[in-house]
Amino acid sequence: MTVFMSSHILTEVDRLATRIGIIHKGQLIEELDTDKLEKLRSKHLEVQVRDLEGALANLQSAGYNPMLEGETILLDEAHAIDHPDDIAQILANAGTPPTRLAVEQQNLEEHFMQLTGGTK
Numbered sequence: 001m002t003v004f005m006s007s008h009i010l011t012e013v014d015r016l017a018t019r020i021g022i023i024h025k026g027q028l029i030e031e032l033d034t035d036k037l038e039k040l041r042s043k044h045l046e047v048q049v050r051d052l053e054g055a056l057a058n059l060q061s062a063g064y065n066p067m068l069e070g071e072t073i074l075l076d077e078a079h080a081i082d083h084p085d086d087i088a089q090i091l092a093n094a095g096t097p098p099t100r101l102a103v104e105q106q107n108l109e110e111h112f113m114q115l116t117g118g119t120k
Contacts, residue, residue, distance in 0.1 A: 014108035024116045041106040045080045045087060047073040048100035058094040059087070 007013050013020060014034075021031040032040070048071065049055040055073060059066045064087075067074045080087050084101050091098050106114070 010108040010112060020108070022112055022115060024112075029115055037108075037111070041108075041111050042076070043081050043103060043105045045075040045084055046100065046102045046104050047075065047087060047091070047098050049073070049091060049096050049098050051096045054094070055091055055096040055098075058091060058096055062090050 005013065005017065017034060019031070019033045020037060022029050047055065047066075052068075052071065052073070056066050056068070059073065059075070064075055064077055064080060067076075075081070075087065081103055084103060088098050088101055
């Protein structure tokens with residue numbers, strides 16, 4: 001059975017739909033099933049520490065390319081995402097243990113904004 005649903009509440013669409021079409025300014029700009037969408041949406045590792053500068057230096061010397069978003073370090077390397085325990089060990093061994101470590105994935109709203117250049 002097929003049910004067509006149109007909504008601006010993308011978190012609900014993301015939870016309910018098995019196939020998603022994204023329409024922007026009257027044009028269908030993307031159509032895909034949720035499995036493919038899951039693979040397309042970017043992931044990153046979020047790290048919070050008490051010693052931000054020390055953690056950044058330690059991650060860089062370990063070969064990572066950390067980015068800052070406020071007080072949170074973001075890592076988008078596949079190894080960091082797949083093995084956050086390695087990141088925790090690097091930081092703990094260097095004396096800058098993480099206080100929070102979480103793999104986060106782009107939600108449907110963020111994916112939409114990326115596709116459309118940030119315009120609704």
